Amino acid sequence: DVKVTQSSRYLVKRTGEKVFLECVQDMDHENMFWYRQDPGLGLRLIYFSYDVKMKEKGDIPEGYSVSREKKERFSLILESASTNQTSMYLCASNPGVENTGELFFGEGSRLTVL
Amino acid sequence: KNQVEQSPQSLIILEGKNCTLQCNYTVSPFSNLRWYKQDTGRGPVSLTIMTFSENTKSNGRYTATLDADTKQSSLHITASQLSDSASYICVVSLLTGGFKTIFGAGTRLFVKA
Numbered sequence: 618d619v620k621v622t623q624s625s626r627y628l629v630k631r632t633g634e635k636v637f638l639e640c641v642q643d644m645d646h647e648n649m650f651w652y653r654q655d656p657g658l659g660l661r662l663i664y665f666s667y668d669v670k671m672k673e674k675g676d677i678p679e680g681y682s683v684s685r686e687k688k689e690r691f692s693l694i695l696e697s698a699s700t701n702q703t704s705m706y707l708c709a710s711n712p713g714v715e716n717t718g719e720l721f722f723g724e725g726s727r728l729t730v731l
Numbered sequence: 732k733n734q735v736e737q738s739p740q741s742l743i744i745l746e747g748k749n750c751t752l753q754c755n756y757t758v759s760p761f762s763n764l765r766w767y768k769q770d771t772g773r774g775p776v777s778l779t780i781m782t783f784s785e786n787t788k789s790n791g792r793y794t795a796t797l798d799a800d801t802k803q804s805s806l807h808i809t810a811s812q813l814s815d816s817a818s819y820i821c822v823v824s825l826l827t828g829g830f831k832t833i834f835g836a837g838t839r840l841f842v843k844a
Binding site: 621657658659660661662707709718719720722723724725 | 735740762763765772773774775776777780820822824832833834835836837
């Protein structure tokens with residue numbers, strides 16, 4: 618089975634702090650994604666990566682950056698956390714663009730910014 | 732504008748009853764439609780996938796339908812169980828050169844004993 622692991626399930630940070638959210642997948646997938654999920658809204662794509670060191674902006678990249686130094690690891694960085702970044706963050710992976718598009722999700726990281 | 736709308740927003744049913752969740756989409760060009768189940772505190776997991784030419788797909792007690800002409804899909808749950816309590820998310824993928832997916836906001840289902 619595909620395993621997508623997010624390092625932190627719950628985080629509480631203060632405004633202005635730098636936040637790292639880590640995600641690791643064990644199935645050699647090409648694509649990795651970071652979404653945020655807020656009540657009443659669909660999942661919104663922050664960034665995705667289709668290869669090591671490659672990244673593409675999603676729909677809501679402002680205030681975020683990402684890093685993909687190794688194929689299995691995709692990190693989301695909040696340079697200076699703000700209260701409106703309080704949310705559930707979901708990492709996902711996917712084998713490649715020729716597949717059926719199924720996303721394999723991690724358990725999520727719930728971030729609270731005070 | 733590409734959108735996926737789900738209804739109802741939430742639903743409460745008694746254990747053993749059936750229910751149907753709706754998904755309407757205005758997405759083009761259409762590639763496929765998936766239903767995901769998201770248990771509380773967990774990531775979403777794919778239940779079914781349907782392409783343009785498919786109009787019914789079953790996965791155990793879950794049956795998804797697709798009407799590509801009216802751009803509607805439904806997820807029918809038969810003989811509900813307490814473990815069916817979750818959010819159900821309709822997701823439509825676009826047929827583009829890259830990877831583009833539109834998520835619905837989900838239907839929150841509560842199954843009561």
